[in-house]
Amino acid sequence: MGAGFTWDTQDKTVDIRTSEETWELCVEKMRSEEYDLLVFDELVYVLDYKFLDLTEVLAEIKAIREKQPHLHIIMTGRNAPAELVEAADLVTEMKEIKHPFHAGIYAQQGIEF
Template sequence: MQTDPDRHREKMAKIKAARDRMMETRTGEKGLIIVHTGAGKGKSSSGFGMILRAIAHGMPCAVVQFIKGSWDTGERRLLTRNFSDLCQFHAMGEGFTWETQDRERDIAAARAGWEKAKELIRDPAIQMVLLDEINIALRYDYLDLAEVLEFLAAEKPPMTHVVLTGRNAKPELIELADLVTEMTLVKHPFRAGIKAQPGVEF
């Protein structure tokens, strides 16, 4: 069915006017606490997309990876080889918890990652910090949730953005955050016997 061009223009003009009125009231700026969680794929990918967007704007940023550790990931290659002047990259984890099978070692790695994260977030020159898979460390109580929440609420500089990824984000973190996105799993090739592949998963 074809839409009458005049009716379409009139409809779009009304939508634009309403949108413009709404945008006039959105004038505030602040450093956001952003959570990407859920069972679906794309949490880390989205976080790294935000880091690349920050780099494109010339914004100094940093990444702390809490789980993936020594994995040779595409995002790590890209950032360390091409953007090390604008983005610090710290892989602090030692692999997934079922690989290390050593709770004390996992806790020590998570604590080291959190100490580095606090240092980076406190740095007023850094405008965005990605805490990749920190939700996993919080889920397994490798980090104290109350400490993380208190730090973000009290010590994060007003204009610094902090992105926290990983499934099973704690409700208290979701409550504190300014922006929360939940990735929903609809279909995944792993369930059909397809392994993790470069460029898609890492």
């Protein structure tokens, strides 16, 4: 949540704590019944790195979806755990064809972060 993230983490403990705090906010938003669609950008990385317990995340989502079948949850990121893929209704994989980075344009706020 604005703390930034790098594959070469400087402090794994901080990254895990930030992941847990962010997940708490995600749960709050899911339980609020205020939304029809939620996007959890890059959450899949957090699960892949085991910064959150996958079983707990899946159980929470399942419980919420039973109460709110209209709620759509989108998670982005690579290397989705098999259990997440199995639980999902729709799984897609994006393939880069062209990216501004290769023309010297670095990550842009609102696009890549």
